[in-house]
Amino acid sequence: MGTSGRQSTVSFRSLMWREWPIILLAVICLIIATPHFVAAEINESAPPTIQAPSDVEADFVVFGDSQGSFGYVWPVAPVFDNMLRLINEIDVPMAFHVGDFYVGESALAMDVEDQAEYFLNDMAELNITWWPVMGNHDAAGKGWEITKDIIFDTADTYYSFETADSHFTVLDGFMPGYEGRISERQMAWLENDLSENNKPHLFVFVHAPLYSLDDHLGSSMDRDIELRDRLANLLVENGVDVVFNGHEHSYASFGYRGLMQVTTGGSGGHLRGLADFDELEDECGYNIEEVTRYKTIKTLHYVCVKTTDEQIEITAYDLEGNIIDQFSVPA
Template identity: 30%
Template sequence: MKKVCLILLIGIFMLPVFAKNNFHFAVLSDRSGGVNHEAFKMVVKDINNLHPDLIVTVGDLSDNALKNEYKKAMDVMDKFEVPVFYTPGNNDIVDEKTRKLFIEFTGNKPYYSFEYQNTHFIVLDNSTAESYEDMEKKQKEWLKNDLKENKDKINIYVFMHKPFWADNVAENKNDKMHSLFKKYNVDAVFTGHWHQYAHNEYDGIDYYLAGSSGGGFGKENVDLGKFYQFLWCKVDHDRLNVSIIKAGNIYRDDLVNIQEEKLSYKIVNELIASNGKYLEEEKSLHAEIKIENATQKTINKKLYINSKDNWIIDTESIPVVLKPAETFTKKIKLTKKGNFYPLPEMKFVYPFGRNKKIEYNRGLNIKPKVKIRKSNNQPEIDGRIKKSEWPKEASRFNEFCNNYGQKSQISKTEVLMTYYEDNLYMAVTSYESDVSKIRADTKKRDGNVYNDDSIGILISQNPYKIYQTYINTNSVIWDALIDLEKQERIKSWNGNYEHAVKKYDNRWVMEIKMNLSDLNIDKNKPFFFNIRRQQKTKNKSGFLTPNWKYDSGGYVEAKFE
């Protein structure tokens, strides 16, 4: 029983010790040398959101050691809620007068040391020196004595502005400062000045060059560590873990609430809408635009319609003023002058929530309306498109788009559609520069055909039942019935289709025969469909309409002639 009690007591008394050896600190780098004060404020805000235990700078808060620049910087630094320890840089101290200015604004001496939990921190002043040898003798003697007195500390971290190590230690040259650090068990050295990140380890000492926290660096290059940043450091007993945090990428946990999230989805998918139907024999159409205000504030914005040369629109800018719960509607006239895609784009900034906004930018929802013509001969399903079986009058589609109504980047693709008796026929020719690179891994029915080079089909007459099919170049099929009333995908459903695929030198052809009764399609009523080509060699997809969703209202509208 005594042994158990002893173990428990040891555990109880050791817990606080371990708790004190675990903390976080942030390293704030240069603000000056081409000051971007807004970027600096963003870095400070990010650090505050992470709630470190302390912050250490590596110099250059002021610019040209000017008093007004000190004041501007310190006005931002005052927002920190934890202790800040300042390191002087060459833009902070240039002479004895500005040395006093540094002390006045920061409350720190130019060089000093302090303790935090199990770690000894040393701050050096190399603001006016170009090498360790140039540093004043008094400071070097102080450094040696401080290191000697604290050499047995679990962690020793050194901070200074100029990276002397980069020109000596990194070049395998003798370096007195490095030798001193090595002798007295320094674990890490943090520097700034170059406005670009770097890290190396020499003789067990981690050397860090912190990138800019607001100072200029030319063009951003993440691969070279040239971006606004700070270092986030975790001390776990005798271990140091350092991460580079890019400014503007830290957010509070109340960034978005669930009401805002749901409304943002609704804005894009329901509250802003457009609708128009295009008949090939008619070059012009009218599209209706609708915007609903589901917020508690009046919306007063402009709606913009932008178009390429293939569409002419009668208006490009429409003022929208909407009180809460009101709906705005407007009809616009469009005339097709060239290709169907790209569609005219509708742009609107929808404000909502706590000063949030959705920048809506999508193609107008213009759906082709087509006639499916009858074939005089029954097409043979063999992967060969014969003129005798596919009439000249067959419906033809050769324009594909992406999800936003822009022209798709897939290779040339042609679709033919016809019907014979109670069957719908489709033939899709997919051109490919190198057929040998086609991906077709799936070889079993209802396998992951949709991950291969494939043709996808969505077809429906009842808006609550959608039939989905994919066929790959192995002629393997995946199909399912989507029951929107039951909110389920019935994978066990199989269409009684006849299909074939044939590869050629520069293309592959898919033909399919679909019985209308399998699809619950009444030949006397309109039906809706969309076709997708997945081209894995380009990692691209193309659609007949942008709406590749279980919503037949956005598909091609078709009627049997």
């Protein structure tokens, strides 16, 4: 696919010139209503320390939820540029963005077409191939068709491809009429895709988690519990090694019922904490006896993945180059 080579057709400068009266009015109203908002966003773009860890090699990087807080000025979070520069310093051939590229359709946002071009201008800074996953912000309102046409080079918003030792499957959990679930057509495609895999490593990407760990409970891939369980069972039965998702603006590694789920929603969207371990049963309704791993931290981050013959090594870094989680999954 190679979307990293795409060039934007709309410059941010021309966009600002065309929209400046609306932008100015909106900013003034926002400053009056919430006096600390703008300062918080500006500070967000310049954390105290930004550095990549040294001597890191990975097969791919995963990150997500780069949407900004105010769609007329920051449809993409300012800090996202910094994250892309860090990833450029890593020895890695490709990346996955697990969705919520930008704010999406909103009364207080520029047109989705312009947001998509703004996002692609940012992504042009990334020196490697990257692969998109449809998020709920990207699909909101009329956004799904627009995002599909501008961001996705594939015929469908769900697709798969292979490297020498890995199979990658990308799902769309926010197709019109199927928000938070997989359509029967996509499910049939997925069953065939997974059954034909002969690679030793198998990864799946979807924007919303199958097992929500915060207030997205009931608005993730669990809107229909029966369909969620059917999807989860299909992934486990076909030996999926890891499912990567965003949607929840934090980091988590969650092993549950034979499935390893890694949540990486820390690319700039407003951070939120996830459930404590003792809340998994009381608040989320999960059987803690079936939990094999659970670690979470509320911070901006990205995830590096390296495969070997014996295992899959997963390391999550914050934007200061610190390891916030590291574990392996047997091959």
